[in-house]
Amino acid sequence: MKNDKIVQAYDRAAPAPGTEARIWAEVSRAAEQSERRSAKARPVLRRALLAAACLALLGILVVGGYAAYEKWRLPEPEPYTLDPEHGNVSVHTEQSYPAAPTEDGAPATQAPEPGTEALSDAWFIQRGREILAKAGIEEIIDDAVTVRRQKHLYWNREEVEVSYPDGEDGIEVVFDAERGVFLGMTGIRWVLSDTSACRTQAEADELARRYYESLPVEQGYVMTSCEKYDEQFWSYDFCREVEPGLYSWYECVRVTINPVAGTLEDCVVFYVPLLDDHQPGDVPLTEEEALEALRAQGINVGSGNGVSIEKVVGIPNWMFTDHAGVNLQAPDVSRLCWKVSYEWEGEDFTTSTYYLVDYYTGELLGGDTTG
Numbered sequence: 001m002k003n004d005k006i007v008q009a010y011d012r013a014a015p016a017p018g019t020e021a022r023i024w025a026e027v028s029r030a031a032e033q034s035e036r037r038s039a040k041a042r043p044v045l046r047r048a049l050l051a052a053a054c055l056a057l058l059g060i061l062v063v064g065g066y067a068a069y070e071k072w073r074l075p076e077p078e079p080y081t082l083d084p085e086h087g088n089v090s091v092h093t094e095q096s097y098p099a100a101p102t103e104d105g106a107p108a109t110q111a112p113e114p115g116t117e118a119l120s121d122a123w124f125i126q127r128g129r130e131i132l133a134k135a136g137i138e139e140i141i142d143d144a145v146t147v148r149r150q151k152h153l154y155w156n157r158e159e160v161e162v163s164y165p166d167g168e169d170g171i172e173v174v175f176d177a178e179r180g181v182f183l184g185m186t187g188i189r190w191v192l193s194d195t196s197a198c199r200t201q202a203e204a205d206e207l208a209r210r211y212y213e214s215l216p217v218e219q220g221y222v223m224t225s226c227e228k229y230d231e232q233f234w235s236y237d238f239c240r241e242v243e244p245g246l247y248s249w250y251e252c253v254r255v256t257i258n259p260v261a262g263t264l265e266d267c268v269v270f271y272v273p274l275l276d277d278h279q280p281g282d283v284p285l286t287e288e289e290a291l292e293a294l295r296a297q298g299i300n301v302g303s304g305n306g307v308s309i310e311k312v313v314g315i316p317n318w319m320f321t322d323h324a325g326v327n328l329q330a331p332d333v334s335r336l337c338w339k340v341s342y343e344w345e346g347e348d349f350t351t352s353t354y355y356l357v358d359y360y361t362g363e364l365l366g367g368d369t370t371g
Helices: 004-011 019-038 044-066 121-134 201-214 287-296
Strands: 089-097 145-152 157-164 171-176 182-186 222-230 233-243 246-258 263-271 307-314 335-345 350-358 364-370
Touching: 089 121, 121 145, 121 157, 121 171, 121 182, 201 222, 201 233, 201 246, 222 246, 246 307, 287 307, 287 335, 287 350
Parallel strands: none
Antiparallel strands: 089 145, 145 157, 157 171, 171 182, 182 263, 222 233, 233 246, 246 263, 307 335, 335 350, 350 364
16 A cells, blocks of 8 residues: 555655755665665565655654654545445456466566556466465466456555456455555465364464465464354454554454364455654653543543543544545554543443544544444
8 A cells, every 4th residue: 555645744844955865865775785684584565664664764854854843644535436336446457368377487476666567467367376376276276367457445555356266256366456465365265284173262273373374464463353253254363563562453464264174264464554753752642631632622521430541553534523424545554542432321222432542643533433
């Protein structure tokens, strides 16, 4: 996902011409040295994180050293119109191939560099074949395939979906169209060679971990949850640990297993990077200050019984703000927040509401209510 809004936030406080170029040269030199030391081990998403970090560092150096620093603020939302046929997805093209093409037989594991030529259908088909082959599904990968280029309207992201015929529904593998990053797959029945039915929760947890570690995704995430829909459909989240005990569900890999059959059913990758732009002297809001920030917006949730406050990584959604609406594009970044929650007991039902307050600025970023 593009991080244009991160860049824009710092561009507003740009220094005199020439200053940025000099600083960027230093940042690039340091980044290249780091890249050479660990290029063999770093996956694609890690390179994307490095690029974002360099841009953020450039902004901090420029703004902190030469101008008044302007922090990120909640931008106005970008609304979108649902596709009448596909909802949150708008399809550009769909091309079927009688047999999976290749590009000189070369593996498709190398991701493109920013600004290089767009990846071809053949590249994505080859990359999908490699992933399915690793999953032990080789009998179908040379059959006819369909490549669909689309835009995910909510995430504001160009995607490529490669569909392989298999049984009634087939297998679909999804990639980021610009970077080639694997975003997930459905319809798969991946069986590791030495797996069997799980008899305990611990065995199911370990199986989910093994599948996560076998996927071409960012590694080092922590297992944070397991949601059991029925005895054969358990969904696990592996999330980035932002700081000890604090996890981001927006930098996350979700794997779903069948603990009875020992199979991986599907997976999906979430990637909305955290923008933490606070300066060394910045002091976060206290819990009471977070409540005061809400009261300043005309929202009085009180305190004490029925109210809970916790530090979270949140994604802005504009709920309860002047720009609240439906079908709004997700922002490009997530933020450290105070999550203020409370419940109201009615005669027939209970209403649950939460608000997201920026951890450092006190800005209301949204929330939700259900009942």
